[in-house]
Amino acid sequence: MAVPTWSSALKVLLRADITAQVRTPQSLVLTFALPLILLVATGLGKNSAALGGPAFRISLGLTVGLVSIGTVGYSLAIARDRDTGVFQRLRVTPAPTWTIMVSRWIVQVGAVLIMAMVVLVVAAVFLGITLPPQDYLFTVLVTLLGSAVFLSIGQAIVGLIASADTLNAAGRLLYVPLIGLSVFGNTDRLGTTVEMVSRWSPGGCLETLLSAAMGATAWSGQSWGALFASFGYSVVFAVIGIRWFRWVSH
Amino acid sequence: MTRALRITGLRVTYGPVVAVDGIDLEVREGEIYGLLGPNGAGKTSALSAIEGLLRPAAGDIVIGEIDARAHPLQAKAELGVQLQATSFHLSLTLVEIVRLYAGLYGVTLSSPQIRELLGEINLQNEASKRFRELSGGQQQRFSLLIATIHDPALVLLDEPTAGLDPQGRRQLWDRIERFRKEGRSILLTTHSMEEAQAVCDRVAIMDHGKILTVGTPAALIAAHRDDPKVRQAAHGEVTLEDVFIALTGRELRD
Numbered sequence: 001m002a003v004p005t006w007s008s009a010l011k012v013l014l015r016a017d018i019t020a021q022v023r024t025p026q027s028l029v030l031t032f033a034l035p036l037i038l039l040v041a042t043g044l045g046k047n048s049a050a051l052g053g054p055a056f057r058i059s060l061g062l063t064v065g066l067v068s069i070g071t072v073g074y075s076l077a078i079a080r081d082r083d084t085g086v087f088q089r090l091r092v093t094p095a096p097t098w099t100i101m102v103s104r105w106i107v108q109v110g111a112v113l114i115m116a117m118v119v120l121v122v123a124a125v126f127l128g129i130t131l132p133p134q135d136y137l138f139t140v141l142v143t144l145l146g147s148a149v150f151l152s153i154g155q156a157i158v159g160l161i162a163s164a165d166t167l168n169a170a171g172r173l174l175y176v177p178l179i180g181l182s183v184f185g186n187t188d189r190l191g192t193t194v195e196m197v198s199r200w201s202p203g204g205c206l207e208t209l210l211s212a213a214m215g216a217t218a219w220s221g222q223s224w225g226a227l228f229a230s231f232g233y234s235v236v237f238a239v240i241g242i243r244w245f246r247w248v249s250h
Numbered sequence: 251m252t253r254a255l256r257i258t259g260l261r262v263t264y265g266p267v268v269a270v271d272g273i274d275l276e277v278r279e280g281e282i283y284g285l286l287g288p289n290g291a292g293k294t295s296a297l298s299a300i301e302g303l304l305r306p307a308a309g310d311i312v313i314g315e316i317d318a319r320a321h322p323l324q325a326k327a328e329l330g331v332q333l334q335a336t337s338f339h340l341s342l343t344l345v346e347i348v349r350l351y352a353g354l355y356g357v358t359l360s361s362p363q364i365r366e367l368l369g370e371i372n373l374q375n376e377a378s379k380r381f382r383e384l385s386g387g388q389q390q391r392f393s394l395l396i397a398t399i400h401d402p403a404l405v406l407l408d409e410p411t412a413g414l415d416p417q418g419r420r421q422l423w424d425r426i427e428r429f430r431k432e433g434r435s436i437l438l439t440t441h442s443m444e445e446a447q448a449v450c451d452r453v454a455i456m457d458h459g460k461i462l463t464v465g466t467p468a469a470l471i472a473a474h475r476d477d478p479k480v481r482q483a484a485h486g487e488v489t490l491e492d493v494f495i496a497l498t499g500r501e502l503r504d
Binding site: 001002003004008009011012013015016017019020023024080081084085086088089090091092093094095096247 | 301302303323324326327328329331333335336337338339340341342346347349350351353354355356396400402
C-alpha cells in the first residue's frame with residue numbers, strides 16, 4: 001500500500017483541525033470576544049485616556065487575543081487531545097508525525113490573523129481608530145511574530161506539564177501576568193522595576209513593537225531590542241516545548 | 251503459509267524497567283493470533299512497538315515484507331490499529347472522522363460511500379453524531395471501521411472487547427471472524443480466555459515481558475493438562491484459563 005504524501009496528510013489534518021476549531025465555542029470566545037471587549041472597554045470612562053491612546057487600545061486587544069489563542073487556547077486543546085488519546089490514534093497512521101503538530105500551529109496562526117483583522121476592522125469601522133495603510137501591514141506582521149511568541153509559550157507549557165487539569169490551572173494563572181505585564185510596560189506607576197520587567201516581558205515586547213508598527217512611537221533602539229527579544233522568546237520556548245513534549249500524558 | 255508479521259528479539263524498556271524482554275513472535279496470513287497476559291505483562295508495550303508508537307530498545311519488526319524500524323511510515327500504511335483507549339477529534343462528526351482517516355491512508359471516499367460504510371456497522375443514523383455521543387459498543391464498531399478503512403492485511407486490536415456487553419462482544423467477534431475470511435491477519439490482546447480459546451487460531455501467553463508459551467488453544471491445553479498447577483486451577487475440564495493461571499500465577503496484578 002502506498003504511503004500518502006506529507007502534503008496530502010497535512011491537507012486532511014488541516015481540514016479536520018479547522019473544523020474542530022470553528023466548532024469549539026470556547027475557542028471562538030477566546031478568539032474574538034475577549035479582544036473586542038477590551039478594545040471597546042478601554043475606551044469607556046472618563047479616565048480611559050490615561051491608559052493610553054488608540055494605538056494602545058488596539059495593541060492591548062491584539063495582545064489579549066494572542067495570549068488567549070496562542071498560550072491558553074492552544075495549550076488546553078493540545079492537553080485535552082493528548083489526554084483523550086486523539087494524538088495516539090493519529091500517530092498510528094502513515095501521516096508523518098510532524099504534520100500532526102504543524103497542522104495545529106497553522107490553524108492557530110490562521111485564527112490569530114483573523115482575530116487581528118477583526119480587531120482592526122472593528123477599531124476602524126465602529127470606533128473610528130484608523131491607521132495609514134503601511135501601518136496595517138506592519139501591525140499584521142508584528143501580530144504574526146506575536147503569534148510565534150505566544151504559541152511557543154503555549155508549546156512550552158504543554159511540554160512541561162503533563163496533566164490536562166494542572167495545565168488548565170497553570171494556563172489561567174499565566175493569563176494574568178502575561179497580559180498584566182504587557183499593560184504596565186508603558187507606565188512606572190508600579191515602580192521602575194515592574195516597568196522594566198513588564199517592558200521586556202513577551203507581552204511588553206509585543207506592546208513595544210505594535211506601538212511602533214502603528215506609528216504611535218518612533219522605531220527606536222528599544223524597538224530593535226523588543227524585536228530580537230521576541231525572536232529569542234520564540235526560539236527558547238519552542239525548543240523547550242518541543243524537546244519535552246510527550247504525545248501521551250502518562 | 252506466508253507470514254503477516256515477524257518479530258525477533260523485541261525489547262522495550264522504560265528507563266530501568268524492562269517491559270518487553272526479547273520476545274519472538276510470528277503471525278501467519280489469515281490467522282487470528284491472541285497475545286494473552288496479566289496486567290503489566292508487556293502486551294500493550296509490544297503492540298505499541300509494532301504500531302510505531304514507541305521505539306524498541308532492540309529487535310526486529312517485519313510487517314509483510316517491510317522492515318518497520320527502517321520504514322515506519324510504509325509499515326504503518328500496512329497496519330490497521332485499534333488502540334485500547336481510542337478517541338477522535340471531539341467536535342468532528344462520524345462522517346468527518348471517516349473522511350479524515352481515509353485521507354491519512356490515501357483513500358478517497360465519497361459521501362455516499364462513507365454512509366454505506368457506516369451502514370455496514372449499523373451507524374448510518376449516527377452519521378452526524380460526535381464519537382463521544384456513541385454507546386460503548388457503537389464506539390468499538392466505529393473504531394474497528396476506522397482501523398480497517400484502508401483494507402490492511404494485518405489488524406492489531408488491543409483488548410477490543412473490553413467494556414462491551416455480550417451482544418456487543420458477539421457482534422465484534424463476528425466482524426473479526428469476517429476479517430479472517432477476507433484473508434486478513436489479526437493480532438489481538440484480550441483478558442477473556444474464553445474468547446481467546448473460542449476464536450484464536452494460536453495464542454501466546456506472556457508475563458514479565460517474556461512469552462511463556464505459544465500454540466493453538468487446544469495444543470496448549472493438551473500440553474499442560476497434566477501439570478499439577480493446571481490441575482489445581484481447573485474446576486472440571488481443563489480450559490485455557492486454567493493453563494493461563496497456572497503459568498502466570500494467582501496473585502493480583504495492577
